[in-house]
């Protein structure tokens with residue numbers, strides 16, 4: 298299967314106020330890959346992700362998902378293929394109950410009612426949130442919100458899963474649960490994160506963004522071993538790779 | 550500001566009530582919208598001094614609350630919130646309109662007082678009916694029903710967004726005001742100047758947040774149409790509901806019980 302390829306060519310984005318958020322960004326992600334996009338605050342990670350399902354239009358450059366170029370006409374198809382989990386679940390959950398929220402996508406796809414109910418049940422079960430179905434989203438904890446937000450996307454059965462800082466704002470247990478959950482997915486996965494330990498855990502490949510350009514693209518282990526690169530991009534090694542400050546033992 | 554956020558949580562609870570499973574909840578949304586509309590028109594169309602004619606209309610909300618199993622204390626609280634607002638609108642009636650309308654012994658009741666009372670009753674009735682409609686149907690489904698009744702979807706979608714973004718606005722307002730309160734250390738902050746910039750920021754933030762929500766909706770295939778999960782099915786019970794209530798309102802509207810009572814008494818004691 299080669300139809301879940303994500304291809305970005307010479308992408309450039311300039312915000313209306315003149316900020317050049319991305320310039321000359323190119324990469325190709327193949328089916329089933331799990332890729333992290335890292336970079337300091339303001340590096341352009343969120344901007345880049347939002348291009349992938351057409352939430353933001355590129356100033357220049359091309360994007361193709363599974364050999365379908367992203368254009369106005371293909372937008373509905375692309376949005377079905379690329380599931381986007383936003384950074385703040387509060388922006389993603391807007392219906393009165395969890396059930397209705399998860400059902401929103403499938404209903405928009407025009408599925409019949411019983412199939413929608415089935416999809417919702419499955420998606421909620423996958424993220425371990427079946428018991429939350431009748432609850433209003435604003436009564437959930439941070440970790441629960443995040444999982445429901447992921448369910449809203451899973452219910453649309455996307456091929457590519459795109460997530461903006463999935464572990465931000467979660468407590469250690471919720472974070473651990475989420476990582477375990479994400480590992481199970483067979484989708485092509487693209488994350489941004491400041492949680493480099495998670496990146497090391499989940500993504501064999503990493504793309505480093507710095508001030509809107511790609512500074513490095515390669516095996517995660519290699520990138521985290523490159524001290525000069527990390528420093529130049531205002532990043533730090535994952536904790537597991539840092540030496541132990543107490544016993545002085547060297548990191549991995 | 551906490552008062553406002555409590556009110557919003559309350560409003561969201563109104564939406565939750567709409568998940569109920571009673572027969573009233575199960576009626577076709579269009580029928581409920583029409584009946585409520587008819588009710589409101591009937592009530593509003595009375596003249597400003599009317600009181601006795603309005604009283605029988607209480608029958609409708611009472612029946613609905615009972616049959617839809619709605620929590621009375623909750624609705625009562627909502628209605629109480631509205632009273633001061635109505636009083637604010639009608640407060641000058643008694644001052645301007647001093648002609649005596651009723652005479653109880655030596656006590657003269659002016660037209661202004663009567664019209665204020667009438668306004669209050671009418672407001673409570675109509676707002677109560679609207680609350681009941683939302684609590685038994687849900688906002689999304691109502692908008693859908695409006696669409697199916699022929700209202701252009703430009704309007705219904707606007708209505709939905711308005712409803713959604715009011716929540717957003719209030720949540721943002723609450724955050725901003727909390728941040729200001731905390732930093733002004735219990736004093737009044739920097740007074741009106743800081744309130745001005747607070748409001749400016751608030752609007753911008755609400756706008757941005759609304760945009761993010763809209764983006765999230767687009768990513769999930771939103772194309773300008775909302776789909777409620779309750780399928781509309783116009784059945785016989787819906788027809789009975791519609792015709793039954795419409796006929797009742799028409800009857801109440803055309804027959805004035807007070808006049809009827811008067812005629813009855815005068816007929817009885819010639």
Ligand SMILES: Nc1ncnc2c1ncn2[C@@H]1O[C@H](COP(=O)(O)OP(=O)(O)O)[C@@H](O)[C@H]1O
Pocket residue numbers: 312313314316317318336337338339340341342343344345
């Ligand atoms: N709506 C916007 N208008 C103008 N500039 C923006 C907007 N959104 C983001 N930016 C700018 O674009 C750059 C990249 O932002 P973003 O993609 O959010 O970074 P990241 O997610 O990596 O922290 C930043 O310099 C930011 O200030």
Ligand SMILES: [Mg+2]
Pocket residue numbers: 342343344384461
């Ligand atoms: Mg970001």
